[in-house]
Amino acid sequence: MNEPNHTAVVADPWPAPLATASLDATATIPGSKSLSNRYLILAALGADPVRIRGLLRSRDTDLMMNALRALGVTCREDADDPTTVTVTPPPNGVFTGCTEVYCGLAGTVMRFVPPLVLFADGPVRFDGDEQAYARPMEPLLFGLKQLGAHVEYHGQEGCLPFTVTPPKKLGSADGKPIKIRVDSSSSSQFVSGLLLAASRIPGGVLLRHTGRTLPSLPHIRMTMEDINAAGGDVTMPERGRWLVQPRDLDLPRTVTVEPDLSNAAPFLGAALIAGGAVRVPNWPAHTTQPGGLLPSMLHKFGATITLDGEPFDEINDCEMFNDDFSGTLCVTGDGSIHGLGELDMSAAGELAPSVAAIATLADGPSQLVGIGHLRGHETNRLQALVTEIERVGAHAEELDNGIAIEPVADDELHGAVMETYADHRMATFAAMLGLRIPGIEVRDVQTTRKTIPDFTGMWAAMLAQHR
Structure with a gap:
């Protein structure tokens, strides 16, 4: 049986680019x-x-x-x-x-x-x-x-x-x-x-x-x-x-088709990790996508969120718009990231790898719970996240129903060749860490073509837009 052939040539392992300046970027996300x-x-x-x-x-x-x-x-x-x-x-x-x-x-x-x-x-x-x-x-x-x-x-x-x-x-x-x-x-x-x-x-x-x-x-x-x-x-x-x-x-x-809001997570999360602002156009005010919960999660980390310039601090704030409205969501960060404490992610487990990347660089611990089912995704995502977080020098532990992350100081983190386990969200997780940790390389980053046809090109374009 044959399957589609995607031929884009990207280095393997792929050197994840380091953010050297605050971002001021717009990322247009493909359909859900x-x-x-x-x-x-x-x-x-x-x-x-x-x-x-x-x-x-x-x-x-x-x-x-x-x-x-x-x-x-x-x-x-x-x-x-x-x-x-x-x-x-x-x-x-x-x-x-x-x-x-x-x-x-x-x-x-x-x-x-x-x-x-x-x-x-x-x-x-x-x-x-x-x-x-x-x-x-x-x-x-x-x-x-x-x-x-x-x-x-x-x-x-x-x-x-x-x-x-x-x-x-x-x-x-x-x-x-x-x-x-x-x-x-x-x-x-x-x-x-x-x-x-x-x-x-x-x-x-x-x-x-x-x-x-x-x-x-x-x-x-x-x-x-x-x-x-x-x-x-x-x-x-x-x-x-x-x-x-x-x-x-x-x-x-x-x-x-609406933009894939979960695929926006690495790009919007980059505003917290690198500092600056990242905008995603066509963000729906009403959506059934679990990625619609992302703004409230980023707000808990300390980000400022707006939708077409209006405060969007909590997800329910979108009720100020009618159901057919879509606008530009903007996430702004100053480089500081707060630990989450305990966060129930049972409604949006697909966001867990992106949230885990941000939590790894936070100023305090986080527990992401309600996601035990991630053991049965493209890989055992909980085990994979623990392994790769430990690989760069931070600390993580698998829980019965989630993962506990204990960050360390930035100078205790170090580069590594990171595995993706044929899992597109583990690849974007690694790229997010590479924004702040020098020397991150990502094996098989092209596994991202599962849901983002040109992730590496979009990532490079985002980083080229800075203050």
Whole structure:
């Protein structure tokens, strides 16, 4: 199975540039990966073509489009703008079976695409990068089994690679919602993947989460809002329980993707680490992205935050704007960083590596909690963060449900060749430390192409804008 080929040549290891002056920069962030891949799935589940503007073009979204193409969906990019893509569903809504899907290391592909096989005309085999074999999949596949699908494993049970065969008949015999139970403690994507497909199941679905913790609830709310915007009817009567009514899904003929607010974290965090100001245009006043929590976190570190010049010290301040408003978010720092004490990041675990980089350079300790599920991401992010923080001379400890960071004086920190573990957020974490610590080199920095096609170019451009 083939995957997209990105050919940009960057040194490996990549010497992370040191910030030698206060920043005065603007960084335009590409589209949200989370929204891009949800829109692609919902467009494929509809009846009519959908034009998606501002689509993120990265490894993960290219993998998603290739996965959909394998299932008979047409994804055609505009000749003049590759970030505008028209998605045409297969005839009669029946996906192509007897095919193969390559997931790479993309969680949204490996967890959002298998439910589409419920509506395919034959079995589909799923495979991915070697690192993807360690990522948990069993809760999603258990949900598909409860819907009547058959799953055959070709390696370790509960992991890639596997084949999903659609049920002979879909939906309950009595026309009522099918009740399914899954444990999404290790990833909210299991719930999102099932919800995205559930509207097309006759009788609908009543989905219940059985685990003790439910990470990244904002991502699930994002999924719900996107489904309902496509004409679906999904509600959460209580935390951990969702009711999906049977509906035909059709996104508006044209949708626009917001900037990826989580990918803005390294750039906005640079204002705290290097000092100065960094601006991100098109920041939405209302968003379902977990990255929308970033301004309040940076404020706790001591940053000054404005949205189009208005104070934006706390995330709820955005209510002064209407839901359709977007403006320029500006983060300003003076080079000093306050320790956070304890911060619950359960709603936005994907921000943890960027927050951890800032906390490593703070003037006091921080504990980032509610993120035990990060052990099951592209790598064990908690273990990786501890290892790399210790590598540069600071102190960190893995907790049951997070990480504790104990900074040291800047003169006790030292350069090192830092590992990325095939994880894009570990690469940006290392680049952030390199702003203040001389001699940081980053192995496989191009893993950032998973969500930011030209991270190193954007990073260099930001640093070239200074006071």
